[in-house]
Amino acid sequence: MKAIPIILFLLGTLLCPKGLFAQEELPHAFDPAFVHVVYFWLHHPDNPEQLQAFETALRNFLSNSRNAKTRFIGRPPKATRDVVDDSFTYSMIVTFESAGAQAAYQAEQAHLDFIAGAGHLWKKVVVYDALGLDP
Template sequence: MKKLATIVFLALSFTTYAQSNKDMKSFDSNFAHTVYFWLANPDSTADCEAFETSLQKFLDNSAYAKTKFIGKPPKASRDVVDGSFTYSLIVTFESAEAQQNYQDEAPHKLFIAESSKLWTKVIVYDSKGIN
């Protein structure tokens, strides 16, 4: 019985926490672009909805972004976890050139024009895979 309970728990955990975004493509380890946003009014439902809508529209129309992950900080469980941001974005690319094309494409520029008034701070971390 204990074994059955463990199997059911694991099955439910996997189905609950697995990626379910049908548009998500596989992670490309060549180039990762991680962005953290601090909204000016993070408790404003209207601002959060406007930001999420604009960001999703941008990602849906990007010709270059592969992995498209939008997140919010979980409740910090350790002192080393920085949960001060409002939203995170992780996008991967097949190359640094593809990432530069993403920066220059119209959907990205529209997202910035629509949403930059909503944030007070943005930090970007770009990484190239070591393999």
């Protein structure tokens, strides 16, 4: 019976060159120095055209940001526990190498254009910023 896990591991290693549990490499490694988490509540979260317009604006913004290192856009899954807030429409997580880089991001043209072009789509925005602790 002990040979089966070893055989499965070896098969996985042969079938998956990066290893059995390999994941695709991210374009930017997560940088815990400064994390910027933003939650958006849209005026019309059930309107497909507005969802598409917001998503397009957000993707365009993040692809043009010179200061953001890690970029994540998400939608809430259906909450299965009382402690999970699934009331938002979109979340965005961006990391920076420093607080200075985050300050530069706030003033960069891509960020200002995003706010000017998509700000009318949201009714509420909540931001959580955090400085990383050394392990």
